Amino acid sequence: MERKPKNIFILGPIAASFIGESIAKHSTNTAIGGHSIFLGQVRADIINEIKVAAIEYTAYEEMALEKMHEIREAIFAKYPLTCIHVYHSLGKIVAGEICLFVFTSSAHRKAAIDACNETVERIKAELPVWGKEIFLDESIQWKTNK
Numbered sequence: 001m002e003r004k005p006k007n008i009f010i011l012g013p014i015a016a017s018f019i020g021e022s023i024a025k026h027s028t029n030t031a032i033g034g035h036s037i038f039l040g041q042v043r044a045d046i047i048n049e050i051k052v053a054a055i056e057y058t059a060y061e062e063m064a065l066e067k068m069h070e071i072r073e074a075i076f077a078k079y080p081l082t083c084i085h086v087y088h089s090l091g092k093i094v095a096g097e098i099c100l101f102v103f104t105s106s107a108h109r110k111a112a113i114d115a116c117n118e119t120v121e122r123i124k125a126e127l128p129v130w131g132k133e134i135f136l137d138e139s140i141q142w143k144t145n146k
Contacts, residue, residue, distance in 0.1 A: 005069035013097035034109030036116035040100030
């Protein structure tokens with residue numbers, strides 16, 4: 001079944017209530033036996049003796065949505081999933097707030113876990129999303145993924 005691209009972007013941090021509601025919506029699908037969830041949180045790293053206060057995320061949105069669609073289709077083709085949900089923050093997200101929410105569901109846990117892990121790795125490697133680290137002293141630098 002061909003799916004159309006979904007908007008994954010949320011302005012600002014991803015709220016715990018949104019995450020909880022997303023999970024609760026799946027309780028009526030009794031074919032699901034396992035969910036796997038990844039939550040990416042902004043760390044207060046210390047770089048050159050200065051603490052990161054926030055990350056400001058920007059994206060080439062049209063390209064990112066197309067790439068995310070490709071990733072979703074590849075993951076659906078590889079794993080027997082019921083669904084994949086991905087949400088990524090844009091804008092300024094302060095240390096401690098959630099900036100990435102990946103949620104996979106399947107009849108059995110292994111497929112959900114493996115698909116979630118692979119989706120997160122592909123997002124980090126392939127999505128045209130950039131993070132500008134904002135330090136406590138208000139200096140900035142572009143974040144590099146390790």
